[in-house]
Amino acid sequence: MTDQATDPTPAPAEPSSEAPALQLRDVSSGYERTTVLRGIDLTVPQGSVTALLGANGAGKSTMLKTVSGLLKAQTGQIFFEGVDVTKASAARRVKQGLCHIPEGRGVFRNLTVRENLVMQASRGGEASAIAQATEVFPSLGRRLGNKASTLSGGEQQMLALARAYVQKPRLILVDEVSLGLAPRLVDQIFEFLHELSQRGVSLLIVDQFVTKALGMADKAYVLRQGQIVYDGSPDELLAGDIFSYYLGTDEGSAPPVA
């Protein structure tokens, strides 16, 4: 990762409730001299769940990093709730209500569970953040004083989700949160994501459990070699050959389908 977006803009325009949660217009992005994503047009409607699929190396994580501002778009525009955030810093986007749960790195391993939660809370809201997090994930409640590094993989992912939850975001970008977890935990995590969406949070989900992601999605995109090759209904994508055609072969190996 190279570019930390600078934030030269004054206070952002007011978000519009009519606008989509997220809109990318002709975005390209990448690393140093490499362009990974090209000509990306993508919309996440307010309150919807959008699945972003693609084989390993297709550019899914690059896309989420570009939306959250960890990477700067090389060209094009990004709108969050109608506000142009293309040049806004990652911190500014967080303040506006955007949350990114990055691949494998959603928690501070050397901090305790409690510290991980409290740092996401608003001032004065620390106790309620802990109460909310442990209500949705009771097992975290028994580990509040433990360092995140001592948690199991599943508990760490729950902590990552709980941190997102207490921040009260309106759009969450979820990158491979179920990676390497036991099926029971994967189910629990998808149930939690479903519940968030029921409460009106918009979600953009990248997950190797393609049928689970599509099962809860309102719309789907497939990325292949940095470009969108499918934009449409999850059901259509699930039906028959289209699915394997689109997901088959970026860097040789198809993702697991479960």
Ligand SMILES: Nc1ncnc2c1ncn2[C@@H]1O[C@H](COP(=O)(O)OP(=O)(O)O)[C@@H](O)[C@H]1O
């Ligand atoms: N930090 C980086 N620096 C340079 N290239 C990178 C970096 N991270 C990823 N890439 C490249 O960008 C492309 C897309 O990667 P990524 O977005 O991680 O794909 P996905 O999440 O779909 O597996 C790959 O070719 C990968 O090698």
Ligand SMILES: [Mg+2]
């Ligand atoms: Mg990835």
